[in-house]
Amino acid sequence: MSPRFADRAEAARLLAREVAARMLPAPVVVLALPRKIGAPWQPELAIAAVVDGAAPDIVFNDEVMACSRIDPDYIEAQVLAQLHEIHRRRGLYLQGRPAVPLKGATVVVVDDGIATGTTLRVALKALRRQAPARLVLAVPVAPHDVLQSLRGEVDEVVCLAEPDPFVAIGCHYRDFHQVGDAEVIAALDAAHAALARPQADD
Numbered sequence: 001m002s003p004r005f006a007d008r009a010e011a012a013r014l015l016a017r018e019v020a021a022r023m024l025p026a027p028v029v030v031l032a033l034p035r036k037i038g039a040p041w042q043p044e045l046a047i048a049a050v051v052d053g054a055a056p057d058i059v060f061n062d063e064v065m066a067c068s069r070i071d072p073d074y075i076e077a078q079v080l081a082q083l084h085e086i087h088r089r090r091g092l093y094l095q096g097r098p099a100v101p102l103k104g105a106t107v108v109v110v111d112d113g114i115a116t117g118t119t120l121r122v123a124l125k126a127l128r129r130q131a132p133a134r135l136v137l138a139v140p141v142a143p144h145d146v147l148q149s150l151r152g153e154v155d156e157v158v159c160l161a162e163p164d165p166f167v168a169i170g171c172h173y174r175d176f177h178q179v180g181d182a183e184v185i186a187a188l189d190a191a192h193a194a195l196a197r198p199q200a201d202d
Contacts, residue, residue, distance in 0.1 A: 005174070011140035012140075015139070026106060028107050029109075030127065031094070032126070032127060034122045035083075035119070036119045046116050046119060047065060048060045048079075049118045049119040050079050050082050050086075052086045060118075089184075093188055106136065109136065113142060114150070115168065124153040128153070134155045136158065137158070138157075139159050141169065142166075143164075144162040144164060
């Protein structure tokens with residue numbers, strides 16, 4: 001199977017074009033920072049995911065949990081560790097910029113792909129609490145069955161490809177390198193500058 005996308009940048013451009021075609025009213029793309037909790041024997045296998053908040057949200061992968069005997073102390077330690085990492089990243093990425101208020105807004109949640117949906121599900125749950133007028137999920141690639149299970153969590157889904165059979169997300173990209181903090185900060189700074197530019201030109 002040949003990769004569908006050259007890299008995340010190409011997937012983002014194609015996805016942005018499709019989202020724009022939906023003519024959503026003044027959409028807001030949010031910086032959600034859920035963190036996966038991996039299985040002790042296979043860190044890439046999500047057994048749960050957590051996102052911060054006044055009361056942190058945790059979503060479990062029921063299918064994996066049902067057939068595994070995972071020590072509750074392991075999960076508790078992982079939750080604390082991942083919340084610490086979320087706080088670190090939020091402070092680093094936002095650089096003092098205030099979070100965008102989501103109440104009454106059209107919110108677009110974007111990911112580079114979906115595998116189990118566990119991490120994304122906890123992000124959607126936390127965002128729904130903030131009462132957006134419309135919650136839209138936009139991804140380049142996802143397995144059909146997982147995407148169907150997420151449709152009840154959002155008002156609209158935009159997905160470029162639902163391959164069957166589905167393999168790892170990275171198989172759909174020629175370049176799927178780990179994204180570092182510097183790359184995220186550069187992208188956010190560029191987006192912030194682009195949003196500020198029309199105001200400066202007035």
